[in-house]
Amino acid sequence: AICVGIIFRSNNGASSSEDLKTNITSRCETFLKNNDLDSSESICNTLWMTFTKAFVGQDPCAVPPEAYRQLFQSKYPACNRTLFWSKTKEISHKYTKEKKCLETLEDTLLGSVMDGLTWCGKNNSNEIFTSGCPAWTECTMNPVRSFWNWSSGMFAEHTCGAATVMLNGSIATPFDPSSFFAIEVGRLIYPRVSGLTVVLVTQKNVTSCENDSLQNLQKVLDPSLKYSCKVIPQSQILDCISDPHTPCGKCW
Ligand code: AVW
Numbered sequence: 001a002i003c004v005g006i007i008f009r010s011n012n013g014a015s016s017s018e019d020l021k022t023n024i025t026s027r028c029e030t031f032l033k034n035n036d037l038d039s040s041e042s043i044c045n046t047l048w049m050t051f052t053k054a055f056v057g058q059d060p061c062a063v064p065p066e067a068y069r070q071l072f073q074s075k076y077p078a079c080n081r082t083l084f085w086s087k088t089k090e091i092s093h094k095y096t097k098e099k100k101c102l103e104t105l106e107d108t109l110l111g112s113v114m115d116g117l118t119w120c121g122k123n124n125s126n127e128i129f130t131s132g133c134p135a136w137t138e139c140t141m142n143p144v145r146s147f148w149n150w151s152s153g154m155f156a157e158h159t160c161g162a163a164t165v166m167l168n169g170s171i172a173t174p175f176d177p178s179s180f181f182a183i184e185v186g187r188l189i190y191p192r193v194s195g196l197t198v199v200l201v202t203q204k205n206v207t208s209c210e211n212d213s214l215q216n217l218q219k220v221l222d223p224s225l226k227y228s229c230k231v232i233p234q235s236q237i238l239d240c241i242s243d244p245h246t247p248c249g250k251c252w
Contacts, residue, residue: 017128020119024048027113037074037109047072047113054143056128060120061139065150073154074109077102079161086181087168088201091237095166098241101248102164105155114151118144152180156187162195162226163188167214169202169231175213177220185220195226199252203234 028044031037054067076082083102085092096104105111120133120143134142165181167174176182188196198217200209209229218227232252240251 016130020117020128020130021048023117024051024113028109031074031109031112035074035109043072047109052128054147055119056121056126057124058121058143059123060134060142062141063120063143063146064141065146065153067143068147068150071110071151073151076108076155076158081161082155082159082163084156084163084165084181084184085167086165086176086179087171087174088166091201091234092166094241095237095251099248099251105152108155110151111155114147120144148180149183152184153187156184159184159188160192162197163193164197164199166199166201169200169207170204171206173213174198174200174207174211175217177216182220185217188222188225190222190224193222193225195228196221198227198229200229200231201234201237202231 025044025048028047029039029041032039032043050070050072051068053070055063058067081102083092083096083104085104092104093106096102096107106115118130118133120129121127122129133144136142136145167181185196198209198214200207200214209231214229221227230252237251240246
């Protein structure tokens with residue numbers, strides 16, 4: 001009987017929709033409180049309503065990134081403080097959580113609220129689902145991918161000054177042209193952005209700054225930007241994160 005109950009609940013559209021609403025609005029309120037932003041309840045209710053308008057009633061393979069254009073975003077990082085990442089999710093977020101000089105998309109309101117969540121709707125239905133949604137590669141215009149596509153693009157368009165990216169130096173292709181970071185690269189335009197520093201995080205010395213994919217990154221980057229690349233052992237970054245005496249910005 002217990003099993004039947006659990007299966008019923010996890011497949012029940014109404015309850016998963018309520019859970020998602022509770023989760024999103026409470027993450028939103030927590031974010032506003034932790035960031036000394038005006039934590040009026042209406043911001044988070046508006047966020048929820050604008051969010052659902054983007055995909056409810058839509059075919060879950062036909063939600064374009066622009067569907068999210070009305071979403072409210074909090075303040076973006078100040079100039080020189082943006083950190084992009086690709087295949088380095090854990091370490092980059094560990095770093096920004098501990099050392100407060102750089103911020104990722106997931107340190108902004110929308111990024112922190114939606115991180116790790118899955119959602120979709122259905123054509124001609126007002127239901128919201130948090131499971132049974134299209135798999136990541138099943139179709140590109142799914143509500144989750146389109147959200148990250150849109151918010152990554154906006155995040156990059158609001159980046160100014162010297163930008164930084166943590167790439168994974170333990171894989172063969174640290175710069176993946178089909179990644180969200182590739183979308184972001186295309187939006188880093190001089191003189192709003194002055195340069196891009198690649199921090200190539202290595203565990204074993206698999207990749208160097210001469211890697212082919214990093215040559216491709218330089219080809220698609222606005223040629224007016226000052227490009228630099230450094231190989232930094234992951235252990236160095238982890239040591240720096242756990243040492244409160246190393247000043248922010250001195251990890252590499
Ligand atoms: P990523 P990005 N199945 O590490 O450059 C399920 O490749 O794309 O970095 N989820 C997936 C899949 C998949 N096949 N591929 C990617 N994801 C999800 C926003 C997963 O949650 C920030 F500003 C993974 O952790 C960064 O600068 C996440 O997408 C940049 O875009 C990122 O995949 C990172 O995107």
